[in-house]
Amino acid sequence: MFVTRFAPSPTGYLHRGHAFSALAAHQAARVAGGRFLLRIEDIDATRCRPAFEAAICEDLAWLDLRWETPVRRQSEHMADYQSALTRLEADGLLYRCFRTRKEIAQAMTSAPHGAVEAFRSAPLPAREEARRLAAGEPFAWRLSLDAARQRLGGWQGLTFSDSGQTFTANPEPGGDIVLARKDVGVAYHLAVVVDDALQGITHVIRGADLAEATHVQRLLQALLDLPTPTYQHHPLLLDAEGHRLAKRTGAESLRALRERGMSAAELKGELGFD
Known part of the structure; x- marks a missing residue:
């Protein structure tokens, strides 16, 4: 069965771009006689709000x-996710990275001619890692591409x-990449x-800004x-200046559209949905 979802993060109000994605997924499910799910991606407790x-x-x-x-809320x-993280760690695919964001930024721009390269590293020697852990130093779990490539025999x-x-x-x-x-x-x-796996999602319909994310998500799968x-x-x-609509740049929210008198039918017609 066709199963899709709309999965926003509650870090601001929805705008036209969100409406387009939600309507596209909902219409695809309806045409296929499938299921449409709403998922709240609220793992970032520092930015997500119940309102x-x-x-x-x-x-x-x-x-x-x-x-x-x-509705599935990630925070619940x-x-x-911890189970998946534990499995990756047990399989030798993760390592603890103690570098600060500033140190990582410096490492990524230290290539010849100032080219920015993707961050790559490796586990610390066991004694050094133990010392840092005992000192309570913060760290991030990173996925080792070298270990992943070896495990899969390449990306083919x-x-x-x-x-x-x-x-x-x-x-x-x-x-x-950082996984935790x-x-x-x-x-x-x-x-x-x-x-997506636990909810049986068969089709992911989302904006082109997330297309590159598919590559690492396919690796994790x-x-x-x-x-x-x-x-x-x-x-x-896009807005009048050709920039993509985004919460952080103040794109007009759906609630603002309602407040100035636009109907849902008018918005759907504007976006190309009946």
């Missing part, structure tokens, strides 16, 4: 979208379908592949023996 989650539900209801309940399922088998085309994933540009950190818990990449959904990355909505 924004309530506003998300209000906005989607205004658009006349219907979703299954109960940290044990699932990491294929995925996106908008009807088959691609081979290339996780190299992302370097050794004390201040924000597990990272988006890990949580999303675990959620392979390392964790998780199924790979079919992907569809749609073009982003």
Whole structure:
């Protein structure tokens, strides 16, 4: 069965771009006679707010979208992500990185001619790591691309379908990504592949700004023996200056549209949905 989802983070109010993604996923599920799920990606407790989650539900209801309940909230399922993290650690695919963000930025720009390279490193010697842990120094769990490549024998088998085309994933540009950190818990990449698998998501419909994320997510799916959904990355909505709509740049919210008198039917027509 066709199963898709809309998975916003409650860090601000939804705007036209979010509406387009939600409507696209909802329509695809309806046409396929499938299921449409809402997932709240609220693992970043420093930025997520209950008021924004309530506003998300209000906005989607205004658009006349219907979703299954109960809604999955990532903050309520940290044990699932920790289990995946523990498995990757046991398989020798993670290492503790004690470098600060400033040190990492310096390392990434230390290549010849000032070129910025993806961060790559390796575990510290056991004695040095033990000393730092005993001192209570903070660290992040990073995925070792070298260990992952060795485990899989290369990237040749990491294929995925996106908008009807088959691609081979290339996780190299992302370097050794962070999968967990004390201040924000597990990272988006890990949580999303675990959620998609547990919820039986067969089709991921989302904006083109997340297309590059598919490469590392496909890698994690392979390392964790998780199924790979079919992907569809749609073009982003742009403002008058040609910039993509975003919360951080003050894109007009759906609630603001309502307040100035726009109806849901008018917005859906503007976005190309009936």
